[in-house]
Amino acid sequence: MNALARVSIAPPHLFIMWSRLLSLLHLRLPFDAGARAERDAADWLRRERGFTVVARNWRNPRDRREELDLVCRDGPALVFVEVKARAAGALVPGYFAVDRRKKRVLRRAIRAYLRLLATRPETFRCDVVEIALPMHAGGAPRILHFENIPLFSKHFRP
Numbered sequence: 001m002n003a004l005a006r007v008s009i010a011p012p013h014l015f016i017m018w019s020r021l022l023s024l025l026h027l028r029l030p031f032d033a034g035a036r037a038e039r040d041a042a043d044w045l046r047r048e049r050g051f052t053v054v055a056r057n058w059r060n061p062r063d064r065r066e067e068l069d070l071v072c073r074d075g076p077a078l079v080f081v082e083v084k085a086r087a088a089g090a091l092v093p094g095y096f097a098v099d100r101r102k103k104r105v106l107r108r109a110i111r112a113y114l115r116l117l118a119t120r121p122e123t124f125r126c127d128v129v130e131i132a133l134p135m136h137a138g139g140a141p142r143i144l145h146f147e148n149i150p151l152f153s154k155h156f157r158p
């Protein structure tokens with residue numbers, strides 16, 4: 001009876017170990033896709049829109065959870081860009097993935113970034129860039145740029 005109990009314990013233990021390993025591998029894939037999407041978005045904004053990239057993956061020094069994917073210059077305007085990577089044919093577009101909670105985090109991060117600047121910009125806005133990654137390795141990503149998403153009230157002061 002005791003030997004049978006040991007044999008029946010081993011498979012669940014192996015299952016847990018394999019599931020942890022697979023979940024770790026699964027967690028690395030979105031990071032790589034997200035990094036590729038941010039790189040593609042920065043290149044595209046520079047090439048197609050004439051933006052100057054000021055910062056990538058900026059984090060608030062006081063709260064590391066608050067992150068800005070890209071900070072760019074579009075003429076006199078400072079543009080905070082949220083990059084959303086999606087698989088081609090995803091059910092939820094990247095624009096709608098920036099929900100109320102994400103907007104609140106973005107507002108806090110933008111406020112912190114603006115407070116650290118020596119001189120405030122004339123204007124600033126928040127854009128969303130959606131990168132639809134192709135299903136096969138050789139395909140080019142599809143890029144959608146949503147300018148000036150509603151994030152700030154008319155009387156917003158950093």
